Amino acid sequence: MDKVYLKDIEIFANHGVFKEEKVLGQKFILSLELSLDFKESAVNNDLTKSVHYGELCHKVEKLFQEESCDLIETVVDKIAKFVLEEYKIVKEVKVLLKKPWAPINRHLDYAAVETSRKRSIAYIALGSNIGDKKKYIEDAIVKIAKVKYVEVIKEAEIIDTKPWGYEEQDDFLNTVIGVETLLTPQELMKELLSIEKELDRVRELRWGPRTIDLDIILFDNIVSNDDFVIIPHPQMHLREFVLEPLNQIAPYALHPLMNKRVFELLSDLKR
CATH class of the missing domain: 3.30.1130.10 (GTP cyclohydrolase I, C-terminal domain/NADPH-dependent 7-cyano-7-deazaguanine reductase, N-terminal domain)
Structure with a gap:
């Protein structure tokens, strides 16, 4: 440089x-x-x-x-x-x-x-399975784009997915967006939690129903075990509903711990 x-x-x-x-x-x-x-x-x-x-x-x-x-x-x-x-x-x-x-x-x-x-690149997973699921996701993306020092640069398609972890609930809509940001992972996570609250997110059951779920999946090549935000997301490689849309917009993004590209993680999971 x-x-x-x-x-x-x-x-x-x-x-x-x-x-x-x-x-x-x-x-x-x-x-x-x-x-x-x-x-x-x-x-x-x-x-x-x-x-x-x-x-x-x-x-x-x-x-x-x-x-x-x-x-x-x-x-x-x-x-x-x-x-x-x-x-x-x-x-x-x-x-x-x-x-x-x-x-x-x-x-x-x-x-x-x-x-x-x-200037950092982060990937954020979005999911919803309550109410007007598509609108919740679209509203969340609009709100993320309005956060100071955050610019949405890529959007994957919204896909239908089955519940993961806790299966006795409605199907989800999921997608992933890429953002360019000047914020730290902690600052970005605070903004995402605030948006979840604005969109009526209630945390009652782990992996349970939610109006909106916002997770940082990758943030540059950072590896963090911060209790507030763990990066990379510890279960991203197990979740097809994350890897499928992420592969649409960032197939060559590298998982810094597993040393594999997103398309490789998706292929491994499907096998």
């Missing part, structure tokens, strides 16, 4: 917890590291295929100064997401913010925070 650097941009702004910081302001030193592919730009001498770092510098400075924040952690997160939203060619951004005049009553060179944000 190619890199573009903006190092030690000096900006005067009014960020800080203390009243004096907000009133008087102070100097901050900002650095950016962008990861992208600018080979086409280099070969064709075409700036539109890279990032105009002069333009970016001015845009970031304007963003930096437009609102006072208590925490510089908030500032770097805001800048990182702005860069990824503004420049689709950028795959990942690292932001380092130094605060050389930090009011701690001690001598120090500077206090600083650093963050990295990236």
Whole structure:
């Protein structure tokens, strides 16, 4: 991956917890590291295929100064997401913010925070077997598309499936969508749980009936055993109603633990 650097941009702004910081302001030193592919730009001498770092510098400075924040952690997160939203060619951004005049009553060179944000691809499984099942799924997709920093980029067909795990219930409709997102898996899962609640999801019986079920199946090549969101989904390789629609939109997506493509997992399961 190619890199573009903006190092030690000096900006005067009014960020800080203390009243004096907000009133008087102070100097901050900002650095950016962008990861992208600018080979086409280099070969064709075409700036539109890279990032105009002069333009970016001015845009970031304007963003930096437009609102006072208590925490510089908030500032770097805001800048990182702005860069990824503004420049689709950028795959990942690292932001380092130094605060050389930090009011701690001690001598120090500077206090600083650093963050990295990236453009990620996630696959979300949707299922419903109560009421107007198709509408619940369609409404969920619309709501997911409206989540900030989430863009729906692929949609599989909606398929009829038999219940799995607990069979004494109505048949399901299932599908899978692909999204591009700047959110972390935990942030995305919180949004999905909120949408489930909006669509009257009630959790009474494991694998039981539900108006809508939203699960993160894959998220980049991440392997996570976080209690809040386990990735890859631990039962995805056992569920044809997940693999069938996932295979429509991402047959070559790799299961990072089993080291198999989606089409291979589906073939194994059918055998």
